[in-house]
Amino acid sequence: MLLTGLGAAFFYLFAFVAIASAVMVISARNPVHSVLYLILTFFNAAALFILTGAEFLGMILLVVYIGAVAVLFLFVVMMLDVDFASMKRGALDYAPIGAMVGIVLASELLIVLGAQFIGVGQPGSVASPTPDPLTRTNTAALGDIIYTDYIFFFQIAGMVLLVAMIGAIVLTLRPTRPGVKRQNMGKQVARKVEDSIDVVDVETGKGL
């Protein structure tokens, strides 16, 4: 599908801002600025998703990546006290490895893109045809596929995330030290007047 007119104009706008801010992510001096540029990149990627009609993916990118993941990024970078200038000095040594990873990713993208031209009419590409956007919304179409054809992959992804979550909790779990006072809500609520106050008749001059 070729974009024309206003669609093309917006595509070039979002694509240009996305690439420019992606460059700024690695060239900005201040790490917090880097993360803010990363957020701008995410934001434009979401806009590109919406432009191609994948509105659900675009919104999820906004909610999950920008609304939660990038917040934690920003959080950590703000708290870190690392001298990023000295870390960046040797950054150019990694250029060959970076270029290699980049080439691998780019060629994989090409293969994925090429599949729709090479594999036209192949069983895999006609098994779940794209429904007409006028009759089935993007969100519903995505749900149709995820919960039928790809249910096992979906559940495996969920299990991987669950394991990662439990792992993270276990990593931060420390054995409770003795003598640490903690609040127990149940105990506090269950406390009654009879348990805590003793009314005693004290004779004058005697004391207790």
Place this chain on the structure above:
Amino acid sequence: MFEDYIFPGLIILLQSVALLVALLVFTAFILYADRKVWAAVMSRRGPNVVGPFGLLQSFADLLKFVIKEPIIPSGSNKGIFLLAPLISSALALAGWAVIPVSEGWAIASINVGILFVFAVSSLEVYGVIMAGWASNSKYPFLGALRSAAQMVSYEVSIGFVIVTVLLCVGSLNMTDIVLSQKDGLGTHLGLTNSLLDWHWLGLFPMFVIFFISALAETNRPPFDLVEAESELVAGHMIEYSSTPYLLFMLGEYIAILLMCALTVILFLGGWLPPLDIAPFNWIPGVFWFIFKLCMVFFMFAMVKTIVPRYRYDQLMRLGWKVFLPISLFMVIATAAFLKFTGLA
């Protein structure tokens, strides 16, 4: 060219400007109402000098903020410092683009409307974090850290509440969400279309959770630890003055109104009249929408006056250990109910 792009573009622009003006004027009076309610509970008079009954107080405040000098601390990160209030108010206003005020009265009736509002409200945390960091000062930074944790925590339960409502509706479009509340519990019992059909009754626990989470998400008391004046002075807004401060206040109140509007749309039947009989359904839907919006805001204002502030650990406990399990259970229970009764 003209008929395809420019003319529709102009109409959208005019609609947006009309909505913005109406919203800003409404916000001015909502601010006044908030202060009046607060004062009434405390047996004070509240603003009563500017204009009749003090009605023009907010406009006087606006003038005062605009003509004062903005002070930018020398140690601050200037760009981000000035960007933060802009982000906070612009995002809050952007959320209103998809809110249907009456049937067909939305600037953008998009398929994923509810997700858009959810995304916008989750982005609002950036205004606070950026302000806290760029101020280069202790209290704003502490406020920013608190708000980041608080808003991310309560988004989770808001998300699950929205999912439960969507299960009952079967669409992410705001207009569809309202229209699906035309029939419900009341009509199943053989009554005429009324307020008993709306989601607040069938999903009452979720209504309560949503209301409380909305308070936490917008940093309203009793969850205003971000700007708790007894410990953090004014949180992320300490270093701000004049127009940037005004933008923060504006963003905050418009975000609150956005959450009120979301409550009305998700649970209180949007623009639908409370009883679908003669005198009530003559009144246009806009009136009902604004009426319900004011009622929900009145609840927000009353909570502010009568509930003491939460401690931070209590806030986190409520979000993660109480609301998250309940809302997660309700998602499963609602899905199972809809599946086995065949209503879905």
